[in-house]
Amino acid sequence: MTTEIVNLPVPRLVWRKRLRRSPAATLGAAALILLLLLAAFAPWLAPYDPNLQHIEIRLAPPSHAHWLGTDGFGRDLAARVIYGTRPTLLLVSLVLLFTVPFGLTVGMVAGLGGGWAERILMRLTDMVLALPSLVLALAMVAVLGPGLFNGALALALTAWPAYARLARAETQLLRRSDYLAAARMHGIYGVRLVFGHVLPMCLPTAVVRAALDMGGMILAIAGLGFLGMGVPPPTAEWGAMVAEGGKVIFDQWWVAAAPGGAIVLACLAFNLLGDGLRDWLDPRHD
Amino acid sequence: MTAASLLARGLRRLGTHALTWGLTLSGLLLFTFLLSRLSPIDSALQWVGDHASASSYAQARLALGLDRPLPLQFAHYLGQLLHGDLGMSRSTSQPVLDDLKRVFPATLELATVAIVVGSAFGLSLALLSARYPGGAIDTLARVFALFAYSLPVFWLGLLALLLFYARLHWAGGPGRLDDVYLYTLPQGSGFLLYDAWRSGDRTLLANVLSHLCLPALVLALHACANIARLMRAGLLAEMRKDYILASRARGAGPWRVLLAHALPNAGALLLTVLALSYAGLLEGAVLTETVFAWPGVGRYLTTALFAADTAAILGATLLIGLCFILLNALADVLIHFFDPRSV
Numbered sequence: 001m002t003t004e005i006v007n008l009p010v011p012r013l014v015w016r017k018r019l020r021r022s023p024a025a026t027l028g029a030a031a032l033i034l035l036l037l038l039a040a041f042a043p044w045l046a047p048y049d050p051n052l053q054h055i056e057i058r059l060a061p062p063s064h065a066h067w068l069g070t071d072g073f074g075r076d077l078a079a080r081v082i083y084g085t086r087p088t089l090l091l092v093s094l095v096l097l098f099t100v101p102f103g104l105t106v107g108m109v110a111g112l113g114g115g116w117a118e119r120i121l122m123r124l125t126d127m128v129l130a131l132p133s134l135v136l137a138l139a140m141v142a143v144l145g146p147g148l149f150n151g152a153l154a155l156a157l158t159a160w161p162a163y164a165r166l167a168r169a170e171t172q173l174l175r176r177s178d179y180l181a182a183a184r185m186h187g188i189y190g191v192r193l194v195f196g197h198v199l200p201m202c203l204p205t206a207v208v209r210a211a212l213d214m215g216g217m218i219l220a221i222a223g224l225g226f227l228g229m230g231v232p233p234p235t236a237e238w239g240a241m242v243a244e245g246g247k248v249i250f251d252q253w254w255v256a257a258a259p260g261g262a263i264v265l266a267c268l269a270f271n272l273l274g275d276g277l278r279d280w281l282d283p284r285h286d
Numbered sequence: 287m288t289a290a291s292l293l294a295r296g297l298r299r300l301g302t303h304a305l306t307w308g309l310t311l312s313g314l315l316l317f318t319f320l321l322s323r324l325s326p327i328d329s330a331l332q333w334v335g336d337h338a339s340a341s342s343y344a345q346a347r348l349a350l351g352l353d354r355p356l357p358l359q360f361a362h363y364l365g366q367l368l369h370g371d372l373g374m375s376r377s378t379s380q381p382v383l384d385d386l387k388r389v390f391p392a393t394l395e396l397a398t399v400a401i402v403v404g405s406a407f408g409l410s411l412a413l414l415s416a417r418y419p420g421g422a423i424d425t426l427a428r429v430f431a432l433f434a435y436s437l438p439v440f441w442l443g444l445l446a447l448l449l450f451y452a453r454l455h456w457a458g459g460p461g462r463l464d465d466v467y468l469y470t471l472p473q474g475s476g477f478l479l480y481d482a483w484r485s486g487d488r489t490l491l492a493n494v495l496s497h498l499c500l501p502a503l504v505l506a507l508h509a510c511a512n513i514a515r516l517m518r519a520g521l522l523a524e525m526r527k528d529y530i531l532a533s534r535a536r537g538a539g540p541w542r543v544l545l546a547h548a549l550p551n552a553g554a555l556l557l558t559v560l561a562l563s564y565a566g567l568l569e570g571a572v573l574t575e576t577v578f579a580w581p582g583v584g585r586y587l588t589t590a591l592f593a594a595d596t597a598a599i600l601g602a603t604l605l606i607g608l609c610f611i612l613l614n615a616l617a618d619v620l621i622h623f624f625d626p627r628s629v
Contacts, residue, residue: 126310131610132568134572135587135602135603139600143599242440250452256441264436267435272432
């Protein structure tokens, strides 16, 4: 018996092979790591203080001293783009933190419980799915006041049903499985059954879904920022920076182009990663 | 099964759908109601002003019904809505309902043109990539979708304005038409394309079109990618089925099989995708309209955001949410008629 276990392939090698097979996912993962590094080491990587104003060089075109030019207050755009990774990634993580646990719990309880609990919970899920998410988020932030926490809460409000549906589909397959019957025979019920035995089966699909959702989430966050409902100024945030650049788009296009490009790159990273992860973990999907 | 029992079953299913629509609608209403009550802006204080005495403040609270329990306030709110009372907009000093009636045609026109353009391109792409899966067009469609999902519409709109309006002069700028025409335009339906066509003024129609093309194309991009991706998957799933093999064996060509056999069977999916994309466009219009200064519901909403005009914000939210629910319901009903299997 033990020799068989020893002969199993070393996991790291499998990872390497998979990485080579999916260049898109590798590219996405690399870009994501780059973003995380930029966010973590922004103070060391940024050439200037992102909020330092130099009115005499306002709206300067890209040059050797200011790679991406300067904005309307003479702040260095490269520094602001680098610092802009911070609120974006922070908001994305907050939204994930709110939605994934909640959605998965709803889905698992519905899938395991069946009957009325399932009907009510899934009706609620369908209900939220049929509502316009960006507009509801806008209304909520507008009324409750902008900010990191409120923004994340507003976006999370309509983002959880995807995870509930997915967890319910996975759980339904498990409901009558021998695996759960065995767990029940060991006297495992309730919370421990749900989180110890059902949750691990739902996580892989949830991870793929989260990676696929992140691109859209970044766009939504940038959209809120663009409409002035994101992180309050002077914090560097990509969407708000595009809005600022929009005022001078016809004469100083680089002010809007630089943060917009950053949004596109961040989105591409997540979308590539999501596509790649889906191909690995869910080969049925074409 | 008799026709009567089939009809009964169909009605029952529609009834279940109707229950979901009703629940969604009440969820939306509850959301806007709670937001209006959670708002840190004290509506009684707004009514009487900052320097009012305590007694007139209390009187205002009483008159506005703010002292009553929340469920009663909600019932009162529903009653107001049923009478078409969405409150007064603080920024335009008009009833919100009148404002929305005025701006809605602009949004509807933009979204409709965008869905026509988006579905024409999206469906063509889907058909071509389902006909040659793994081919050059399929790969191109994949890359296109990847970029379409990664481009923020507001940024794309700005760049499009810069290139096609400011530099190349190919398209009209922000707004629905040049200022010159603003006063010569005949009063009409609010759908400028239709009004301009009816007036018979060629230059006016050309001007309306030149202003419409950029926002419509930018808005259509996302819908196009969505339709292409989902319809490709749907068509390929149909192509794997036995009836396709059977008709191929009887001598039907690959295009005929795709267009005459697979496409009609993917019709239910197409309807769903179209309805959802249309709804998504109405929402995407919020950002696009802001960029292109398009006087529709989206810009009304964003202007209200900056003015902290709660009644206008919630009114616009309700309108867009209502469109979402109606389009979802429409998709359910249409699918039910065209494809009774899939309910």
